[in-house]
Amino acid sequence: MSEVRAIGILGGGQLGRMLSVAASRLGLRCHIYEPGAAPAGDVAWRVTTAPYEDTDALRAFADSVDVITYEFENVPTAALDLLESIRPIRPNRRALAVSQDRLTEKTFLNGIGLATAPFADVPTQADLDAAVAAIGRPAILKTRRMGYDGKGQVRISDGPAEWTGAPSVLEGFVDFSAEISVIVARGADGQVAAFDPGLNVHCDGILRTTTVPCGLPAKIVTDAVLIAGRIANALEYVGVLGVELFVTPAGLIVNEIAPRVHNSGHWTQGGCAVDQFEQHIRAVAGLPLGDGRRYADVVMENLIGDDLDRVPDLLKTPNVQVHLYGKGAPRPGRKMGHVNRIAR
Ligand code: AMP
Numbered sequence: 001m002s003e004v005r006a007i008g009i010l011g012g013g014q015l016g017r018m019l020s021v022a023a024s025r026l027g028l029r030c031h032i033y034e035p036g037a038a039p040a041g042d043v044a045w046r047v048t049t050a051p052y053e054d055t056d057a058l059r060a061f062a063d064s065v066d067v068i069t070y071e072f073e074n075v076p077t078a079a080l081d082l083l084e085s086i087r088p089i090r091p092n093r094r095a096l097a098v099s100q101d102r103l104t105e106k107t108f109l110n111g112i113g114l115a116t117a118p119f120a121d122v123p124t125q126a127d128l129d130a131a132v133a134a135i136g137r138p139a140i141l142k143t144r145r146m147g148y149d150g151k152g153q154v155r156i157s158d159g160p161a162e163w164t165g166a167p168s169v170l171e172g173f174v175d176f177s178a179e180i181s182v183i184v185a186r187g188a189d190g191q192v193a194a195f196d197p198g199l200n201v202h203c204d205g206i207l208r209t210t211t212v213p214c215g216l217p218a219k220i221v222t223d224a225v226l227i228a229g230r231i232a233n234a235l236e237y238v239g240v241l242g243v244e245l246f247v248t249p250a251g252l253i254v255n256e257i258a259p260r261v262h263n264s265g266h267w268t269q270g271g272c273a274v275d276q277f278e279q280h281i282r283a284v285a286g287l288p289l290g291d292g293r294r295y296a297d298v299v300m301e302n303l304i305g306d307d308l309d310r311v312p313d314l315l316k317t318p319n320v321q322v323h324l325y326g327k328g329a330p331r332p333g334r335k336m337g338h339v340n341r342i343a344r
Pocket of ligand 1: 174
């Protein structure tokens with residue numbers, strides 16, 4: 001058995017909450033570090049509420065655990081440097097650095113032979129003008145850092161292309177037929193296990209549903225899994241990694257990677273003996289991975305904002321697993337929970 005007894009988690013949102021529940025089933029304790037409100041705190045062993053600049057709090061947090069992981073990728077570098085001097089961080093810093101910055105991410109992906117949308121670094125308005133001329137329209141201007149759920153993105157169609165002032169990349173528009181994602185895990189010993197790719201539908205830039213099986217030809221499914229494995233191996237990754245892909249007539253294009261459990265992997269709670277949360281805990285704790293096999297067809301639907309009003313009916317619906325995050329008041333666009341409709 002592993003020597004790990006306590007896991008530190010940076011970030012206290014719903015992903016940290018579901019990681020903590022999974023860890024507790026394996027007899028492990030989670031300590032959450034979160035500057036703001038922490039839905040994960042309700043179910044964790046300990047919670048530290050402090051800013052990422054509080055070095056005393058960071059030190060005490062690291063001292064109390066055996067290994068540190070994270071549920072969101074924008075933890076300040078100085079905090080990570082301090083924490084890493086005390087305990088190992090899994091997934092490793094390289095995985096974080098690559099996925100924190102869209103320019104570094106795309107450069108890395110191309111470097112290991114994977115296709116991305118055509119892109120250009122646009123640090124100034126002049127670079128944006130040159131990039132639009134080279135890549136063509138439509139295109140999407142994305143901030144290099146801190147973008148999620150479609151935030152920090154501007155579509156450039158016919159009008160003038162205005163630089164936002166933030167370091168950004170310009171991406172060519174990909175005419176995809178579907179969006180899929182693969183949730184892959186890599187253990188401390190290099191063992192790799194992938195879950196079946198899910199078909200994702202977004203609404204206003206936010207994930208709405210994930211469906212497994214994804215209904216795509218076997219070759220695409222296999223290619224997607226191989227791409228995810230290649231990324232995990234190249235990063236010497238330990239933990240669960242989400243890989244978002246566009247399906248195009250010319251093959252698969254990697255949109256982005258997330259060095260953590262991923263919203264599009266929530267279906268595994270209803271479809272697999274070992275779900276993505278337990279898989280991540282197993283990996284970072286140095287335990288053997290589950291095999292990732294799927295035993296049911298599942299449609300995961302996010303409950304966003306007022307969708308919460310549907311919960312009484314959903315609770316009465318057969319074969320529906322309801323997961324609520326224990327957050328405060330619903331707001332438009334706020335993820336309040338999700339459901340897994342299990343078909344077999
Ligand atoms: P992202 O935050 O990069 O995952 O983008 C959010 C969503 O915007 C994606 O899930 C796609 O639906 C869409 N999108 C992002 N980049 C592109 C692109 N280069 N071409 C077409 N659609 C895109």
